[in-house]
Amino acid sequence: MNAATGLPTAPVLVLLGPPGAGKGTQARLLEERRGLVQLSTGDLLRAAVAAGTEAGSQAKKVMAAGGLVGDDIVITILRDRLGDPDCARGVILDGFPRTTVQAQALDELLAASDQKVNAAVSLEVDDAAMVSRISGRYTCSSCGEGYHDQFKPTAAAGFCDKCSGNQMKRRADDNPDTVAQRLTAYHAQTAPLITYYEDKQSLARVDAMGDINDIATALDLVARRALA
Ligand code: AMP
Numbered sequence: 001m002n003a004a005t006g007l008p009t010a011p012v013l014v015l016l017g018p019p020g021a022g023k024g025t026q027a028r029l030l031e032e033r034r035g036l037v038q039l040s041t042g043d044l045l046r047a048a049v050a051a052g053t054e055a056g057s058q059a060k061k062v063m064a065a066g067g068l069v070g071d072d073i074v075i076t077i078l079r080d081r082l083g084d085p086d087c088a089r090g091v092i093l094d095g096f097p098r099t100t101v102q103a104q105a106l107d108e109l110l111a112a113s114d115q116k117v118n119a120a121v122s123l124e125v126d127d128a129a130m131v132s133r134i135s136g137r138y139t140c141s142s143c144g145e146g147y148h149d150q151f152k153p154t155a156a157a158g159f160c161d162k163c164s165g166n167q168m169k170r171r172a173d174d175n176p177d178t179v180a181q182r183l184t185a186y187h188a189q190t191a192p193l194i195t196y197y198e199d200k201q202s203l204a205r206v207d208a209m210g211d212i213n214d215i216a217t218a219l220d221l222v223a224r225r226a227l228a
Pocket of ligand 1: 070102
């Protein structure tokens with residue numbers, strides 16, 4: 001309950017996992033099942049780059065190299081987005097936090113409105129499989145639905161199952177060299193957050209190596225428990 005407004009506080013779920021673990025795919029499925037809003041800092045940063053904002057131009061090179069964008073930029077972008085009215089339904093954070101500084105900033109931001117992270121879910125995967133997982137992925141330019149050459153192809157080649165759009169795109173940073181850098185950044189800066197949330201007793205682990213729908217079911221169970 002928010003002390004100031006008396007309204008129920010919105011649930012906050014964090015998805016952790018290396019690039020290719022399926023955070024985006026699973027966040028979208030959970031969004032549909034639970035009515036929460038998916039917030040991807042990667043998407044917000046790509047939009048800032050495309051819009052040519054100051055933050056976007058600072059982030060562009062770092063993203064192309066597979067590093068992490070500065071905490072100040074990412075925290076500001078996320079804070080602004082969290083203030084949008086739709087986020088009052090509750091959010092699934094996909095790709096944020098990625099550093100301890102970001103995790104602490106998130107805790108402070110949420111505490112200011114009597115909120116907290118309800119659960120942080122670590123999508124557990126085998127690093128060796130990540131490069132091939134990432135190099136096969138693409139998304140629909142119209143609705144953003146994610147696909148994979150091998151694991152989740154479109155039903156009709158070239159056409160989105162969801163919106164029938166026929167423009168598909170692949171991310172510039174989904175190439176083997178950049179993916180290797182992104183995995184390094186994950187292990188050095190983001191993996192310690194598993195212990196951060198474990199210490200707060202809000203961590204859940206989900207095996208994310210299997211079938212997409214089985215993983216979604218396991219994640220939904222965690223979400224249901226966390227939001228109960
Ligand atoms: P993603 O779409 O989550 O794979 O993110 C793509 C890229 O955006 C990452 O490789 C980083 O360069 C940047 N990025 C996304 N989220 C964050 C974050 N929370 N902190 C720092 N950089 C981020």
